[in-house]
Structures are given as C-alpha cells and as structure tokens.
Amino acid sequence: MAKNEKQWSSATPGLLIILLxxxxxxxxxxxxxxxxxxxxxxxxxxxxxxxxxxxDGDAPKNRCFISVIGYNHNVKELCSGWLKELDENPLRYETxxxxxxxxxxxxxxxxxxxxxWVEPITQDGATNMLGALNLAKDLASQWINDNPDGPxxxxxxxxxxxxxxDGKNPRVxxxxxxxxxxxxxxxxxxxxxxxxxxxxxxxxxxTVVCPSDRNKVSQEEAQFLFDITSEIPDSxxxxxxxxxLPIENGSRGCIFGADGVQxxxxxxxxSSKGQGDKGLA
Amino acid sequence: xxxxxxxxxxxxxHFQDCQDRFSINCDTKSVAVSDGMSQSWQQKIWAELLVNTxxxxxxxxxxxxxxxxxxxxxxxxxxxxxxDLKDNNARESLIYRxxxxxxEGKSAGATFVGVRxxxxxxxxxxxxxxxxxxxxxxxxxxxxxQDIEKFDNHPDYxxxxxxxxxxxxxxxxxxxxxxxxxxxxxxxxxxxxxxLEHNKKGDIEEYAKQLLSITxxxxxxxxxADWRSIxxxxxxxxxxxxxxxxxxxxxxxxxxxxxxLIQVKQNTTQMPMIFSKEEPKxxxxxxNIQISKEEFxxxxxxxxxNIFAISPIKHLLCGKDKxxxxxxxxLMHVAEKLYDYYEILKKN
Numbered sequence: 001m002a003k004n005e006k007q008w009s010s011a012t013p014g015l016l017i018i019l020l021x022x023x024x025x026x027x028x029x030x031x032x033x034x035x036x037x038x039x040x041x042x043x044x045x046x047x048x049x050x051x052x053x054x055x056d057g058d059a060p061k062n063r064c065f066i067s068v069i070g071y072n073h074n075v076k077e078l079c080s081g082w083l084k085e086l087d088e089n090p091l092r093y094e095t096x097x098x099x100x101x102x103x104x105x106x107x108x109x110x111x112x113x114x115x116x117w118v119e120p121i122t123q124d125g126a127t128n129m130l131g132a133l134n135l136a137k138d139l140a141s142q143w144i145n146d147n148p149d150g151p152x153x154x155x156x157x158x159x160x161x162x163x164x165x166d167g168k169n170p171r172v173x174x175x176x177x178x179x180x181x182x183x184x185x186x187x188x189x190x191x192x193x194x195x196x197x198x199x200x201x202x203x204x205x206x207t208v209v210c211p212s213d214r215n216k217v218s219q220e221e222a223q224f225l226f227d228i229t230s231e232i233p234d235s236x237x238x239x240x241x242x243x244x245l246p247i248e249n250g251s252r253g254c255i256f257g258a259d260g261v262q263x264x265x266x267x268x269x270x271s272s273k274g275q276g277d278k279g280l281a
Numbered sequence: 282x283x284x285x286x287x288x289x290x291x292x293x294x295h296f297q298d299c300q301d302r303f304s305i306n307c308d309t310k311s312v313a314v315s316d317g318m319s320q321s322w323q324q325k326i327w328a329e330l331l332v333n334t335x336x337x338x339x340x341x342x343x344x345x346x347x348x349x350x351x352x353x354x355x356x357x358x359x360x361x362x363x364x365d366l367k368d369n370n371a372r373e374s375l376i377y378r379x380x381x382x383x384x385e386g387k388s389a390g391a392t393f394v395g396v397r398x399x400x401x402x403x404x405x406x407x408x409x410x411x412x413x414x415x416x417x418x419x420x421x422x423x424x425x426x427q428d429i430e431k432f433d434n435h436p437d438y439x440x441x442x443x444x445x446x447x448x449x450x451x452x453x454x455x456x457x458x459x460x461x462x463x464x465x466x467x468x469x470x471x472x473x474x475x476x477l478e479h480n481k482k483g484d485i486e487e488y489a490k491q492l493l494s495i496t497x498x499x500x501x502x503x504x505x506a507d508w509r510s511i512x513x514x515x516x517x518x519x520x521x522x523x524x525x526x527x528x529x530x531x532x533x534x535x536x537x538x539x540x541x542l543i544q545v546k547q548n549t550t551q552m553p554m555i556f557s558k559e560e561p562k563x564x565x566x567x568x569n570i571q572i573s574k575e576e577f578x579x580x581x582x583x584x585x586x587n588i589f590a591i592s593p594i595k596h597l598l599c600g601k602d603k604x605x606x607x608x609x610x611x612l613m614h615v616a617e618k619l620y621d622y623y624e625i626l627k628k629n
Contacts, residue, residue, distance in 0.1 A: 011293040011515050055378045057323040057362070058297065087374045113377055 004192035004233040006151035013082075014064040014151040015143045016050075016271050018043055019132045020078065021159035022070040024124030026201070028160070031259060035201045036120040039158045042260060043068060043118050046267040047079075051087045060087050064271070067139060068118055071132035072125025073165065079117040090115035129163035130177045137184050144189045152191045155184065156270045157228070158263070160201040162221045174224050181228035195230040197253035197270045199263050207257040210240070212250035222256045229254040236269065243269045282401075282458060282528065284312070286521040286536040287501035292509065296543040300324050301469050301517040304332035307531040311336040313395035314519050316411050316469040318438055322382045323359050327389035327441045330355055335395040335406075343393055343406050343439070344451055352443035359383065388442035394425075394467050400529050401458045403465065408451050410436040410470040411519075416489065417462045421480050425473065426452040436470065458525045466492065467521040475513040492520060498537055581616035582609065 008014035020043060026036040033041075047066060054060040060083040067080040079086065093113050102108040133155075140153040163173040187194045205219040214226050229252040232240060240247045243265040245255075255266050290299040300317035302325065313332035317324025330351055334341055341347060363379045392409025405413045405424055412425035426437045426449050437449020456462065466472070466489075479485040488508075495501050505518050526532070 009515070010291055010298075052378060052381065053320065055322065055382070056298070056300065056317075056319070057325065057359075057379060057382075059375070060378075061294070061298065061319075087378070088372060090374070093373070093377070113381070115374065115377070 003235050004152055004195065005235040006149075006191040008063040008151055010061050010063055012147070012150045013062060014271075015140065015147075015153040016064055016066045017136045017139055017153065017155045018046075018066070018068045018267070019129070019136060019155065019157040019159075020068060020070045020118065021127060021129070021157075021161070021201070022072045022076075022121045022125060023127040023161070023164070024072070025127075025160050026121060027124070030160075030201060030203075034120065035160050038260065039201055039263070040118045040120045041114075042263040042267065043158070044114060044116050045264055046271070047086060047117055048115055049264075049268065050271055051083050054083055055087075059084055065143075069132050069135055070118070070121075071128045072121070072123075073128055074125070075128055075131040075135055077135075086117060090117050091119065092116050126165050127159070127161060127163050127173075128165040129157070129159065130165060130173065130180060132157075133177065133180050133184060137180065137187070140184065140187060140194050144187060144194075147189065149190045152189055153194050154270045155194065155196045156199070156267050157196065157225075158199045158201060158267075159225070162224050178224065178227050185230050192233060193230070195233070195253065195270070196228060197266060198225040198229045199254065199258045199266050200225050200256040201258065201263075203257040205256045207255075207259070207262070209255050209262065210245050210247045210251040210253065212248050212252065217256055219256075225254055225256070226252060239269050245269055282398075282531060283524040283526050284522065284531060284533045284536070285495065285524075286312075286519075286533075287495065287498060288517075288519045288537045288539055288542075289498075289502055289505055290517055292515045296539060299517045299539065300328060301519040302328040302332050302539070303467070303519050303521055304329075304336040305521070305533060305536060306336035307533065309336060309339040310398040310531060311339070311395065312467055312521050312523065313393065314411050314467045314469055314521060315394075316392045316409070316436075316517065316519070318390035318392075318436075321390040321441075322387045323355070323362070323379075323441070324389040324391055326358050326362070327355050327439075328391040330358070331391055331393050331439065332395070335393075339397075343395065343408070345447075348439045348447075349443040352441055355389065355441040386442065388440050388445060390438040390440055390447065392436050392438050392470070396465065396467060396523070398458075398523075398529075398531075401525070403456050403458060403523075405454045405456070406451055407454070408437050408439060408447075408449055410473055412468060412470075412473045413454070414466040414468060414473070414476055415456055415462065416464055417456065419461075421476070421485050421489070422456075423473070423477055423480070424452065424454045426450060458523065460525065462525070464489075464493065464522060464524040467519075467523075469517060469519040471513050471516045471518045472520055475508060478512070492522060493524065495520075495522075497535060498542075501537075577620045578613060578616040582612060 006012055020039060028035055030038050051060045054063050062082040062084055065082050066086060068078040070076045070078045093115055095111050096114045097109050098112045099107050100110055136155050143153050162170050163177045164170050165173060181196055184194050185196055200222055205217045205222040208217050214223055217223055217226055232247055232251050232253050245265060255262050284305060286303055286305060288301055288303060290296050303314045305312050313335040315328035315331045317328040334351060335343060366376050392411040394407040394411040394413055396403050396405045396413060407413060407424055408426045410425060410427060412423055415422045438447050440447035476485055479488050491504060495504060509515055
C-alpha cells in the first residue's frame with residue numbers, strides 16, 4: 001500500500017495547494033488582528049520559509065509548485081508558481097517587527113523583511129469552498145497524470161467556517177463539499193492518496209490539535225472540517241514531532257482555533273516532504 | 282599513476298546547481314571530493330573550500346580543530362558574495378535570502394573524502410557518505426566514516442559554523458597502490474550506495490570495469506544515466522579514478538572543469554519557462570522598422586510569456602513543460618509570419 005513517503009525533489013517535485021477562505025466573516029477580529037490578515041500572513045510566511053529552506057545561496061531549487069487559491073463567492077488564483085518564480089515575483093516586501101534574543105539574556109525587537117504574495121481581503125463575500133476544492137481537484141488530477149510516480153499532492157484549507165454559496169442551505173453546501181473532498185482524498189498516484197489538511201481560524205471550539213476522534217470537537221463547523229481532513233500517514237509522523245504536533249493513531253491533519261504558531265506548524269507540516277533531503281543535525 | 286575525474290548534476294537540474302566539488306593537485310599528490318548538503322546554505326563555497334584546502338596545503342589534516350579555522354574564511358567568502366550581489370544590483374530576493382540566512386546564522390554542511398599519496402602509498406581521510414573504494418587483493422573495501430549499512434539522508438558532515446559540531450568522526454586509513462591493488466575510486470554518495478549494493482550482490486567487478494573504461498565527460502554522463510535507470514539514486518555525482526600504471530608520476534588523463542561545464546550549459550541551454558511578471562514592453566511598429574527577425578521573434582515570445590504569466594495554474598491544467606514547449610514553437614511560427622507580414626508592409 002502506498003504510504004505518501006516520496007520526498008519533494010527537483011526530479012520528483014511536489015504540489016502544494018493552499019485554499020484560503022476570503023469570505024466576509026474572515027474580516028472578524030482574531031489574535032489581535034483580523035482573521036484574513038492573520039491567515040494571509042501565515043501563508044506568506046510559509047511560502048517564504050519553503051523557499052528559504054530550498055535556497056542554496058544562488059536560487060531556490062524547484063522542488064515544488066505552490067498554488068494559493070482564494071475563495072469567497074468567487075474562486076480566484078492568488079498566486080501560483082514554482083519556487084524560483086514565486087521567489088522572483090512577490091507582490092511586494094513589507095517590514096515586520098520580530099522579537100529575538102539580544103545576546104545578553106534579554107529580548108530585543110528587530111525589523112525583518114517579509115515578502116508578500118497574498119493580501120488580506122477588504123470586502124464581504126460568500127464561502128465557495130466547493131468551487132475552491134473543485135479547482136484543487138482539477139489541479140491535483142492533472143498533476144497526478146503528469147507525475148504518476150511523484151509525491152502525492154497536498155491540499156491545505158484555511159477557513160473560519162462552513163461552505164456557503166449560490167444561496168443554498170449551508171447543510172446542503174456541507175454535504176456537497178464533504179462528498180467532493182472525499183473524492184479528492186480517494187485520488188492517488190503510486191506515492192499515495194491526495195492529502196487534505198485543514199486549519200480552522202475560529203476559537204469557538206477552543207484549541208484542538210490533530211484529533212483522532214470527531215467528538216473531540218463539538219461545533220458543527222469544526223466537525224465538518226474534521227470530515228474533510230485526511231488521516232495523517234505514518235510517513236508524516238517525524239514531521240509532526242518536529243513541528244510539535246501531538247499525534248496518535250488515527251489523528252487527522254487538522255487544527256481548530258489555531259494560533260499563529262500552530263497555523264504555520266500545520267502548513268509547514270503539510271509541506272514537510274520538502275525538508276527531508278540531507279538535512280543538518 | 283593515471284587520474285581521471287568526472288562530475289555531474291542531479292537529473293532535472295543544471296551544473297550551476299551541483300553541490301559536489303572535487304580537487305586534484307599533482308604537486309601535493311592529493312585528491313579530495315566533498316558533497317555539499319542540500320538543506321544547508323552556501324554549501325558549494327564550503328565544499329570547495331574543504332577540497333582546495335586539503336589539496337593545496339600538504340600538511341593540512343581535516344579534523345575538527347583545523348576545519349574550524351576555515352569557518353571565518355567561509356564566512357568572509359559568503360559576505361563577499363553578498364556584497365558582489367549588491368554591487369551588481371542583483372535581484373532583491375537573492376540579496377534578501379542570503380542576508381536573512383547570514384543574520385539567522387545558517388551554515389553549510391559538507392561530507393569529505395581526501396587522499397594523499399607518498400609514492401604509491403596512500404593515506405585517506407573521510408567523513409560522511411562520500412567514500413573511498415579500493416580494490417585490494419581482488420576484494421573491494423569501502424572506506425567511510427559511517428556504518429555502511431546506515432547510509433541515509435543524515436550523513437556525517439563538517440559544519441561551516443565553528444560553533445556547531447557537525448556530525449561524526451573523521452576516519453583515517455592507509456593503503457598501497459600496486460598491481461594487486463590496482464585502483465582507488467573517490468566518490469560521492471550515489472556511487473557509494475550503488476557500488477556497495479553490487480558488492481553485496483557479488484557483481485561489483487562488472488561495474489568497476491565500466492567505471493575504468495570511461496575516458497571523457499560524455500561517456501560519464503551516459504554511464505550515470507544508465508546507472509540511474511537501474512537504481513543509482515538521483516543526486517550530484519562525482520567520481521575520481523586513481524589507477525596504478527607502474528609509475529609514481531601523476532598523469533591526469535582527464536578531469537572535468539565544473540566552471541566550464543556551467544558556462545557551456547548556460548550558453549547552450551534555453552532559458553527555462555519562467556513566468557515573469559514584468560510589464561510587457563510595448564512593441565511599436567514604426568515606418569522605419571529597425572528590428573531583426575530574431576529580435577522580433579524573441580520580443581514576441583517575451584510578450585507571450587508575460588501573457589501566460591497571468592495564470593500559471595491554467596498552464597498547469599493544460600499540461601506540463603512538453604506541451605508548453607509545443608506552444609512556444611507554434612508561437613514562434615506565428616511570430617515569423619507576423620514578421621514576414623510587416624516586412625511586406627514596409628516594402629509597400
């Protein structure tokens with residue numbers, strides 16, 4: 001049985017698709033900012049980190065193709081490309097404050113550059129998660145056709161709620177979305193099945209990390225996200241430990257009520273196939 | 282003795298991406314191979330520094346203390362590299378990423394194998410999964426610092442940061458090149474793994490013969506491609522052959538020059554399809570058209586690429602590089618027709 005063990009490499013590149021909820025509710029406050037600003041920054045940091053990890057001094061190695069798809073009532077490609085292309089074409093650079101040890105036992109604040117590929121939203125909209133997953137399915141399907149022996153694609157969905165589109169009843173939207181997500185999770189190549197991981201940007205269920213039991217989250221929205229999440233393959237366990245994600249048998253790759261660190265850990269974990277090649281101690 | 286040295290890059294990459302380095306010095310009778318580690322930074326500079334120091338300084342022995350002394354030299358070279366980028370107005374991201382790694386104290390890691398000769402006697406120092414393979418009395422010895430059964434993605438290595446330990450302990454070994462011990466190979470890990478596997482299977486002799494029959498880079502590339510197709514792992518691959526020929530004199534029969542290979546490849550390889558988000562330049566067709574056919578076609582392709590840049594995922598959906606290449610050829614035909622059309626207009 002295929003186990004999702006293939007590492008990303010230049011000869012066997014990976015596909016990482018990030019679906020980003022850009023519905024109106026993402027304008028709500030969260031962790032001292034808005035949900036949309038919080039999620040966008042996390043995505044920018046993760047893209048930046050993946051490029052940095054694959055950067056040898058001259059250029060990043062093209063070990064993966066990243067596509068970020070935003071969804072409100074529409075589904076929109078926010079940025080896509082091989083690592084080299086993304087590295088060369090951020091929308092802009094912004095300056096962030098970062099706390100760092102001052103070398104004398106204290107903490108000081110320094111300014112660091114942050115490339116920006118994804119901007120937060122400013123306008124209200126619906127939640128066409130189904131449309132985003134449909135596009136992700138097309139992408140993953142084409143990728144698998146072209147790379148039958150490469151690493152299986154990974155999809156990471158960042159959302160604060162349940163799908164809502166075309167004025168349909170949210171429960172119908174959820175059923176349709178679960179059904180599509182299951183189709184995607186059943187797609188496979190020789191490496192294994194397509195993986196879907198989820199992060200919920202909402203603290204109503206408290207913070208729950210990689211649960212193995214659906215009942216560990218009580219909120220209906222959270223249970224829906226649990227249903228559209230893949231079980232973590234054994235081959236990802238070392239990466240989970242490295243990212244301090246507590247997992248057990250049957251754990252699913254989802255986080256509810258994620259803080260900034262956890263959200264980055266989850267996405268980082270989802271892209272961990274790009275980090276296994278000849279690392280330093 | 283006869284010396285031949287070959288190097289190539291991973292499949293799907295280029296020579297400029299190659300993180301292996303080797304050095305040969307006939308004066309000090311030294312040869313070294315180093316494999317810069319993928320998930321480290323500026324590993325090419327580090328690997329080059331290690332092999333050059335070993336080969337150029339006759340008394341230099343690579344141990345933790347002596348390697349630590351190279352640390353500031355590596356840092357100086359990296360800082361100069363970054364300064365050169367700034368002086369040459371390099372891309373912002375290139376400067377940003379190097380400065381970020383420098384500020385965060387990121388370092389390079391590299392494996393090492395070096396051999397020095399005194400007459401036909403040799404002494405070898407090795408750290409990591411680069412290794413020396415010697416034929417001794419019809420048997421093959423694999424000299425490496427690691428348990429050969431435990432080659433994995435975390436080999437022993439020297440770290441370019443003097444505050445970091447690296448991993449593993451240097452192994453030292455001696456031997457003699459003679460009629461009954463006719464050659465040694467210095468190799469990076471794809472060859473180490475592959476030859477080791479065939480040593481276990483008992484058919485290594487056949488593969489060693491293939492290595493000894495190579496005389497130039499093209500033959501080496503063919504052998505690497507063939508071996509990759511039968512299980513040698515896809516990584517930068519370096520091979521140095523030192524073969525007994527009855528003489529103590531060093532005779533370099535052939536050695537690859539990595540700088541030249543990088544240059545040749547850059548001059549002959551087409552630019553990869555990169556989705557640039559530069560604003561398309563306007564192509565003005567004035568009455569006095571001062572543009573060659575080639576310039577016009579190149580401009581057309583550049584504009585087309587900018588148009589494609591609008592949606593890379595649409596490209597992904599409609600196919601991979603092969604299909605894009607076909608599209609590029611078709612566009613070239615369109616461009617040529619357009620050119621002919623403007624030519625006619627100009628004449629009229």
